[in-house]
Amino acid sequence: MASNTSTANSTDTVLRTENLNIYYGNFLAVRDVWLDIPKHKATAFIGPSGCGKSTLLRCYNRLNDLIESFRAEGKVYYYGKNLYAPDIDPVEVRRRIGMVFQRPNPFPKSIYDNITFGAKINGYKGNMDELVERSLRQAALWDEVKDKLRQSGLSLSGGQQQRLCIARAIAVQPEIILMDEPCSALDPISTLRVEELIHELKEQYTIVIVTHNMQQAARVSDMTAFFNVQTTEKGGRSGYLVEYDSTEVIFNNPKQADTRDYVSGRFG
Ligand SMILES: Nc1ncnc2c1ncn2[C@@H]1O[C@H](COP(=O)(O)OP(=O)(O)OP(=O)(O)O)[C@@H](O)[C@H]1O
Ligand SMILES: [Mg+2]
Numbered sequence: 001m002a003s004n005t006s007t008a009n010s011t012d013t014v015l016r017t018e019n020l021n022i023y024y025g026n027f028l029a030v031r032d033v034w035l036d037i038p039k040h041k042a043t044a045f046i047g048p049s050g051c052g053k054s055t056l057l058r059c060y061n062r063l064n065d066l067i068e069s070f071r072a073e074g075k076v077y078y079y080g081k082n083l084y085a086p087d088i089d090p091v092e093v094r095r096r097i098g099m100v101f102q103r104p105n106p107f108p109k110s111i112y113d114n115i116t117f118g119a120k121i122n123g124y125k126g127n128m129d130e131l132v133e134r135s136l137r138q139a140a141l142w143d144e145v146k147d148k149l150r151q152s153g154l155s156l157s158g159g160q161q162q163r164l165c166i167a168r169a170i171a172v173q174p175e176i177i178l179m180d181e182p183c184s185a186l187d188p189i190s191t192l193r194v195e196e197l198i199h200e201l202k203e204q205y206t207i208v209i210v211t212h213n214m215q216q217a218a219r220v221s222d223m224t225a226f227f228n229v230q231t232t233e234k235g236g237r238s239g240y241l242v243e244y245d246s247t248e249v250i251f252n253n254p255k256q257a258d259t260r261d262y263v264s265g266r267f268g
Contacts, residue, residue: 012038012039012040013036013037013038013039014037014038014039014078014079014175014176014206015036015037015060015076015077015078015176015206015208016035016036016037016075016076016077016080017033017034017035017036017037017056017059017074017075017076017077018034018074018075018076018077019032019033019034019073019074019075020032020033020034020056020059020072020073020074020075020076021033021072021073021074022052022055022056022059022064022070022071022072022073023069023070023071023072023073024067024069024070024071025069027236028232028236028238029052029055029238029239030051030052030055030056030227030238030239030240031232031238031239031240032074032240032241033056033074033240033241034241035225035241035244037060037176037206037208037223038206038222038223039206040202040203040204040205040206041202041206041207041221041222041223042198042199042202042207042208042209042220042221042222042223043206043207043208043209043221043222043223043224043225044208044209044210044211044216044217044220044221044223044224044225044247045057045208045209045210045211045224045225045227046210046211046212046214046217046224046225046226046227046262046263047226047227047228047229047239047242047262048228048229048262049212050229050237050239051227051228051229051239051240052227052229052238052239052240053180053210053227053239054180054210055239056227056239057099057178057180057208057210058099058178059072059076059083060076060083060097060176060178060208061093061094061097061098061099061176061178062083062084062088062090062093062094063094063099065090072084078093078096078097095118095122095172095174096174096175096176097174097175097176097177097178098169098170098172098174098176098177098178099169099177099178099179099180100162100165100166100169100177100178100179100180100182101165101180101182102180102181102182102184102185103185104158104161104162104164104165104185105165106152106153106154106156106161106164106165106168107153108152108153108154109152109153110149110150110151110152110153111136111145111148111149111150111151111152111153111156111164112132112149112150114153114164114167114168115131115132115135115136115164115167115168115171116128116131116132116171117168118168118171118172119131119171119172122172131171132149132171133146135167135168135170135171136164136167138167138170138200138201139163139164139166139167139170139197140163140193140196140197140200141160141163141164141167144160145160145164157190158185158186158187158190159186159187159189159190159191159193159194160190162182162183162185162186162190162194163193163194163197166182166194166197166201170201170205174205175205175206176205176206176207176208177201177205177206177207177208178208178209179198179207179208179209179210180210181210181211181212182194182209183195183211183213183216184211184212184213191216195216195219195220198220199220202222207220209221214251214263214265217247217251218247218251221247222246222247223244223245223246223247224244224245224246224247224250224251225241225243225244226241226242226243226244226250226254226256226258226259226262226263227239227240227241227242228240228242228258228262242256242258242259243255243256243258243259250263251263
């Protein structure tokens with residue numbers, strides 16, 4: 001048996017991506033991705049704009065299904081189960097694999113209702129007050145909002161709103177949290193708070209984070225995948241995975257020259 005040098009293979013794999021090609025209509029947006037996401041680690045996706053980081057991330061919770069022209073070839077396995085098999089319910093997938101977006105997007109409801117919304121839909125039978133407190137504590141927001149739970153989520157600062165969105169994602173007890181540039185609309189202090197939070201969340205959740213901030217990728221992630229874009233024979237520009245390894249290797253001793261150029265800021 002061939003020995004595997006990738007640390008991803010020595011850990012439990014939660015998501016396995018095999019030979020994945022993602023299209024919007026005839027446009028091949030991302031090609032031939034093979035990538036294993038390890039359990040209870042943070043994996044960062046980095047690469048230039050348009051290389052398909054968000055597109056790939058959205059494949060992991062079937063959010064691309066909402067885009068009419070979207071089509072995927074290949075396999076995405078969640079604990080060995082093909083996420084695109086006909087008997088899979090995308091709503092259930094999204095409960096287990098939550099998402100936090102670039103712009104904080106609380107519902108126009110109270111802080112309390114933002115947290116309980118998903119739980120109610122899922123028929124949660126536990127104590128709602130406890131769920132609200134636990135989720136807000138896990139998202140490091142409880143102390144700041146415990147006296148104003150009935151206020152609108154939109155009344156919070158941007159950094160607080162993003163932590164509210166993280167609390168909302170946690171409240172439905174997902175296994176994986178996908179984060180697409182979760183700090184890009186935040187100030188440096190709020191960014192650091194979210195990064196600390198990611199460190200804590202990893203103990204219970206698997207995190208996949210897209211970021212344009214190299215320092216952030218280096219600080220928060222265990223594994224890093226570097227993607228790039230390349231002009232194809234047909235003249236389109238498809239994204240592809242250049243290199244995937246431990247964050248340590250990607251930042252200090254990458255195998256590919258393109259990776260080295262990108263992480264050191266000498267790119268494009
Ligand atoms: N809904 C869509 N319909 C058609 N093409 C799309 C759609 N969403 C993304 N694309 C295209 O797919 C490619 C990858 O886009 P994607 O948003 O995944 O890149 P990204 O790496 O997340 O970029 P950024 O860093 O700017 O967020 C781009 O060429 C983009 O124009
Ligand atoms: Mg994106």
